[in-house]
Amino acid sequence: MGPRIDGDRKMTVVDCHAHALPPSVQNAFVDWLKTSGATSEGPPGLWSSPAFSDVDLHLADADRHDIETTILTYGSNTVAAMHAAAQRESPKPAAETMIARTNDALRSWAAHTSNRLMPTRWVDPRFPDSxxxxxxxxxxxxGVAAISMNSAYGDPASGLRFLDDPGFGPTLRAAEAADVVVIVHPSAKFSLNSQPPLTGTANHLLTGGLSMLVETTTCISRLILSGVFDKNPKLRMVFSQLGGVLPMAFGRFDMLRDLVSVADETATKAVSALPSLRDYADFIFADTHSMDVAALKCGIEALGSNHLIFGSDFPVTPSHIGREQALKTLDALPLDPVEQIAVRSSNARKLFGLNPTPPRQEMAS
Known part of the structure; x- marks a missing residue:
């Protein structure tokens, strides 16, 4: 059994990766998927749950899984969803207006639920003033002092722009200065460019099962190698899905630094100026969404149990998978009671400044 608080059934989990949109935005997005037949945002059924835009359904599911606080984040469909909602209006609102209105509408869920549901604010760094x-x-x-961003943003001229893009520097500097946590979700627009291209379900599986993980890993690696964390040493960032394959990449990067450094004197000087990825583990928090015991063990060893936080991806991922099954997976990890509670809740409380639960916590037998 996982951590419990003595007495009556209490909330013992903080879910740091769940999604929601205001009804007007969610309905516009779903209608656009139906009328356009678009599959660029994945299988349309991923976005069909009524819980996306229903505060009471969100809260009821949290109750069923002992989730005391849910950090509501924006996902890979956010840009498309806001665009669909804006297209319904005449005149069409500016992107900055749409972002502010959507954030304000979703942020109201916190007051409605006595801060059980804590929405972040969506930020698009392509609009720096916004x-x-x-x-x-x-x-x-x-509300919770946190924003949601994608790991990369589309640009008609240059393709995907990752978060180390110099044009995004003002956004990251502002987040650091304001002591606001940056929660990063993959855009799902990164392509592995494998040929010939897969289609249908096979393509969706390749995107969700591997491309999104590589996108997140690329984002983090670029932030490190380009010096963003050196320039912003107090920046706090949370990455989805265990930070992609980053926990498995630390040793590989160190080996390559050693390998390249023996090539010649010029290479040795160049490599010595590049950081080791593992030296930046303290900058990185990662959620546990979609990972099995083997992957989570790797994440714990690479990042430390104090840098993992629980995430479910609800309602994109149904709760019997993202919450019930995922919490059982945490039970199977070789963690002591304090570490179990840390991953389930206390790491998130510290990171986001949430009120702690009563002190009478112990593991049930």
Whole structure:
């Protein structure tokens, strides 16, 4: 059994990876998927749960799984969803207006649920003035001091722009200055460019099962290798899905640094100026979503149990998988009671400044 609090049934989990959208945005997005037949956001059925836009359904599911607080984040479909909602209006609102309105509408869920559901604010760094404004509001409006971003954003001229893009620097500097946590979700627009291209379900499985993990790993690696964390040493970032394959990449990168350094004197000097990925583990928090025991063990060894937080991906991932099954997976990890509670809740409480639960915690036999 997992951690429990003595007495009556109490909430013992903080879920740091769940999704929601205001009804007007969610309905517009679902209608667009139906009428356009688009599959660019994955199988349309992923987005069909009524819980996306229903605060009471969200709260009821949290109750069923002993989740005391849910951090509501924005996902890979956010840009498309806001665009679909904006297209319904005449005149069409500017992107900055759409972002602010969507954030305000979702942020109201916190008051409705006595802060059980804590929405982040969505930030798009392609609109730097909007991004800085949303960060300032996340820090001061009384909700959780956190923003949601994708790991990369599309650009018609240059393709995907990862978060180390110099044009995104003002956004990350503002987040650091405001002491706002940055939660990063893959855009699902990164392609492995394997040929010939797969289609249908096979393509969706390749995107969700591997491309998104590689996208996240690429984002983190670029942030490290480009010096973003050196320039912003107090920046706090949470990455989805265990940070991709990053925990398995630390040793590989160290080996390559050693390998390249013996090539010639010029290479030795160049490599010595590059950081080791593992030296930046303290900058990185990762959620546990979709990972099995073997992967989580690797994450714990690479990042430390104090840098893992529980995430379910509800309602994209149904709760019997993302919550019930995932919590059983945590039970199977070789963690002591304090570490179990840390991954389930206390790491997140510390990171997001959430109120602690009563002190009478112990593991049930």
């Amino acid at each position: 991004a800085v404004s949303e960060i300032e509001r996340a820090a001061t409006d009384g």
